[in-house]
Amino acid sequence: MSEPGRSNLVHISRKRRVKEDKRFVSGTGCYVQDVVPAGTKHVAVLPSPYPRARILSIDLERAVALDGVNAVVTGEELAEHTAPLPQGLNLPNVVWRPLAVGMARYAGEWVVAVAADSVHIAEDALDLIEVEYDPLPAIIDPELAMSEDAPLVHPEHGSNILYSGVFTWGPVAEDFEAADHQLTFRARWGRSSTVPIETFGVLAAWREGTDTLEIWASIQMPKYAEQIAHALRIPLNSVNVHNDVDVGGAYGVKRGIKHTVLAGYLSRKLGAPVRLIEDRLVNLAGGDAHGPDRIFDTEVAFTKEGIITSLKIRAIDDAGAYPGRGPYQLAKPITAITGPYRINSVHYEAISITTNKTGQVPVRGFGQAPTNFMLETAVDKVAMQLGIDRLEVRRRNFIRSDEFPYTIPSGTAYDSGDYHAVLEKLLDLADYDGLIQTRDQRRSEGMLAGVGIATCLEPSGGNTMFEYLMNPAAEITTFMEACQVRVDAQGGITAIMGTSGAGQGHETLVATILGEELEFDPEDIRVIHADSLAGLPTLAPVASRMAIMLGGAAAGAAQKLKDRVMRIAAHNLGIPITGLEYSGGTVFDRADHARKLSWQEICFIAHNQIHKIPEGLEPGLQAIHVFQVPGGGQLPDDQNRVQLYPCFAFQAHIPLIEIDPGTGKVTIVAYFIAHDCGTIINPDIVRGMVIGGVAQGIGVALYEKFAYTPDGQFISGTFADYVLPSVFEIPYVQVTEHCTPSPLTSHGQKGTGEGGYLGAPAAIASAVNDALAPRGLSLHELPMAMADIEELLNGGDSI
Amino acid sequence: MKPRKITLEVNGRVRSATAEPRLTLLDFLRYALNLTGTHMGCEHGVCGACTVMFDGLAVRSCLIYAVQADGHDVTTVEGLCNGDGTPGPIQEAFQDAHGLQCGYCTPGMLISAQALLQSTPDPSDDEIREALGGNLCRCTGYAQIIDAVRLAAVSFQGAGG
Structure with missing residues (x-):
């Protein structure tokens, strides 16, 4: 592996075009809004006008009767057929669902969803739905929410405090005692978010013939497929997330699990592809996508x-x-x-x-x-x-x-x-x-x-x-990313990654590192995004991790691949690996550069001539490396x-x-x-x-x-x-x-x-x-x- | 209201299709003509992701109904490519300067830059900012977009404007 910080890097740290840019400047990127299979139904959602209100009744009759409407769904119906959405903390009485059940808990919360032949018809139908509410006082200030007599957002939870924990590391009392000075202050970070220009969107298509739910989404979230499978109560290997979707900005917030569960449910119900694209108001008011406050x-x-x-x-x-x-x-x-x-x-x-x-x-x-x-x-x-x-x-x-x-x-x-x-x-x-x-x-x-x-x-x-510190039930120590490198019979290099990108340039990252390690022009290395069912272990591009983790996976895969190349060359040249030298894909006898095997020759052998492959080495030329976070794994x-x-x-x-x-x-x-x-x-x-x-x-x-x-x-x-x-x-x-x-x-x-x-x-x-x-x-x-x-x-x- | 047949020139080609009167030009381009390079960001005229050229001016296609474009001339990001589909000069400059990340606002940025350079081949930085002021980018912080427009201006001038 290349030496960290070495100065003889050929591709790494050098200015080069970003591989992804060409499709984006040409208008040929493929975002979720560009995925519209024939027969797609379109979803619009009805928001609660009240920040806190009991839902007394919902009359769907006129909406259902509108031409072009395919389904009108309430929270009750959805709750019958789906599990609550997964959350981080262990909060069994704080139930999160795509559509409100019995109680709306914020102004903008989704109460009813309509699927129709066009989004315009779906929005027309929203106007025909009649919901009777019993408005209640809301609690908005987080400090007031902690008081004994505050209205409860989730009465079953018994408090508005979701978590309270105290950590002390080191001799705090002694250090304060010994200090020359002390000061105190209050600082407040307002409620904001990174708000991408592309709203969240999802296209869900249940395929009866294969019993799979095909998902295209503007997503950036670890364990997305797992969460879908859990909420829709289907096996994980029935969920196929297509990671070749370009995501129009994410910065942490593209986590539309409630959108996906709703669209997935509707797709299965209707036997048709179902698309839910947030408009901007839904995105800002009801997307469940606000940041720290x-x-x-x-x-x-x-x-x-x-x-x-x-x-x-x-x-x-x-x-x-x-x-x-x-x-x-x-x-x-x-x-x-x-x-x-x-x-x-x-x-x-x-x-x-x-x-x-x-x-x-x-x-x-x-x-x-x-x-x-x-x-x-x-x-x-x-x-x-x-x-x-x-x-x-x-x-x-x-x-x-x-x-x-x-x-x-x-x-x-x-x-x-x-x-x-x-x-x-x-x-x-x-x-x-x-x-x-x-x-x-x-x-x-x-x-x-x-x-x-x-x-x-x-x-x-x-x-x-850090999750374990707040929730010891979250005993998850694995945090990995993977990359596969495949070399075809012509010598072409294709790398596979297991997640989508949102402008971070992962394809460029992988190609650059593979180019460095295998001594090829990154321009000639193709990088693709595998679907989740065909894919690799991944935890998504979060935590400022991909240069380290996907980069590490690519470097590891390159080393494994190179090892196979060297073994094939050693076997055919009759020289031990220690006597060989790798340069730009060609393997030379160190002592006599006239004796060599070219990249193309090695690739041809790997794919076509098992009689020339050393015993114990499988045919073809590919390698997978799964990289675990350095220093992790400890409780x-x-x-x-x-x-x-x-x-x-x-x-x-x-x-x-x-x-x-x-x-x-x-x-x-x-x-x-x-x-x-x-x-x-x-x-x-x-x-x-x-x-x-x-x-x-x-x-x-x-x-x-x-x-x-x-x-x-x-x-x-x-x-x-x-x-x-x-x-x-x-x-x-x-x-x-x-x-x-x-x-x-x-x-x-x-x-x-x-x-x-x-x-x-x-x-x-x-x-x-x-x-x-x-x-x-x-x-x-x-x-x-x-x-x-x-x-x-x-x-x-x-x- | 009933759909109407409209005819307009898009990227140099005469296109005819039917459109409901309430259909925006944005949705018409994307879903009737399958020109998906133009993107929806806010649908209320602030973000600029849907910017297209309309009779030579950069406008927001989410604020125009398709029926209003009947008889007019529209250029989308696809129309900035060369005849063989390869990236045109502004698109090359955006790649050279990496004037983008996720690519979502990029078509609107490219159209605004094209409109600027057609009228002002050697723009000052203030003129570049003025031209891009109606296009929000959430990824880049704009510096590399400004670099890209500067670079495009050089290649425009090199090509005789």
Whole structure:
């Protein structure tokens, strides 16, 4: 296997076109909306107008009678034939179904579904359905939801608290006792999500002849087929998920299991393909796809030199009416609970609350982004309280490059890093002193101006052991990904992966690594996505894991394949493998390069001449490698200490912003990043991932919020209300790189899909607070909307 | 209302089909003409994923009814390809700069870029931002899209505009 960080890489780290791009620029990608078999029926759903209401009666008669309507389904009917949707925590009395049964728990929850010959007819039919509701008071505020007399979202559960747990790692009490200083603050991460431009969609086709449910979906979720099989009560090998669907953006949130179960049920009922494509209102209001909505109360213990010694964190997260896997977003951040800092001890209290809002879904970073925003706020506050420069406080607290592997109090060992070097590169890139001068110049001209600083660790590679910390029933230690390489009789190389892609460039990743290992042009290597029934073990492109895990699987498969090639060559050349040399597919006698077997000759033998294949070697030329996450597989010790993710990338961000003192409008003037994701596989993909994450993080910080009225109505149902940043809001982000290879991966690579999103909200918040500081103001609630800043500037209280 | 027969020119070809009056141009292109390169993002005119060229101007096809396009000229992302189906100059530039990730907003971006470069072959960065201001991208953070349009402008000029 190639040596990590080696400088003689031919394809890895070199600029090359992204394989997927050609079909996308030509308009020939194949998204789920492009899959419309003959006879497809179309689904529309009727939402509850009330945030909390008993459903007294439903009259379907007129809808059923409409020409072109094929089926009208209520929650009762669906519940008779399907199991509740799987969720993360063990919550038997918090029942999640595609359609409400007896009670609607948020405004926008699906109550009835119609399948019709066209989506227009299905929507017409919705108007003919009469539902009688008994509206009840809703609970919207997560802190009020914890009180004794709050209305219960799920009365059978007996409380609105879905989870409450306390973890203590290290001598917290002693560290607080010994600290020179302490401070406390509250920070709030608003309800937002990564909201792809493509809504969720699914096409389900039950095939009676084969007893299979064929699924095409805009999905990014581990164990999708398993969840479908469970809910529809059919064998897992009756579910076939087609992974050759291009997914129009996912960033964690494309998890439409309720959509799929509904469409799958209808397809079986009707004997026809059934398609459910969210429109934008359904997507925003009723897709059960909101992200973390979190309140942090944090206490920090630190020395007079600014060394942070201990943290006490309480995180309350509002999971909405149906938590799904959402609450685990309180556990994943334990992976890097102290960030890039040498913090000796941590007390962490995590609380997940249910309210009458749409349900929660995993979002890019799986809870790490809110946690990082809180951590970086803490560091800035320490600096401000002591009057020490924010950069200097970070330098003093960073883990040093000679301390790796470094084990944090919660038990995870960080693999490698050089945080000081990355920070220095960032200061050079940003011309930090010049930037401060520019800020001060703008201040002298009457603007509010601020320079932000934030760093973040990006845990990458995955591992689900954080789930066990919240739910010991989840004793899942396997976290794998696989790749198969096949070489045909002409010598053509085809790689098979087991999941779909959503713009991450997996085909390019696999082709580049195979090209490097087998010494072929990645351009000539085909990469396909197997259906789930024909496919490979996979846990989907989550957890910033594919460069590490799919990359590792591809590298492993290449090694196994190469071993077969060498054995065939050794057998036919009559030379031991140790006497052979592999170069570009041809195998040479080291001592005499005239003696050789070409790639084509070897492939011909493998496929056609078993008499020339060494005994014990099967014919054909293919290899599968299943890669398990490095360092995983362990259960926590009795102190709840456990190795979580294996690899840790690092980013540092510096934005310069201005705030119009009259309107509160924030303009981002410049934005700089230095980052270290180990060995970069494809520079363009990495740059896009980093900057794209920043843009979403800017949205979180300044614009995006799923807003509810106090009585529970959803008021962010369009892109005019839920504001995604456009090219006007996002500056041209400048990026520089550093490379500390991971010792745990095939080529030293780490993940890079999440860091931009983890760092940017903290960085923008830091910049806004730097701009507000001369006025003696501060703001720690995201999004920092223009109106909030204006109100603060004109006499409001600091939040 | 009854479907109406409409005739329009799409990507240089005259196409006739029937359309319900409530059918959007977006759905007509996708499902009547099978031009699936144009994408649905919001259906309320904000995201720009459905942008097509309509008589030479970049417009949102989710805000036009198909019957309103009767007699007009429409170009979709498929129409930006060369005659042999290979990617055209803007499409090449987007590949070279990796001005995309998931590809979903890309057709709209390409059409807006084409409209810009037809009228402004040597655009400033501000002009590029203005032209792309109605197209949301959730993946890239826009930097590589701006790079791609700059690169496309160079190749446009090289090709004589």
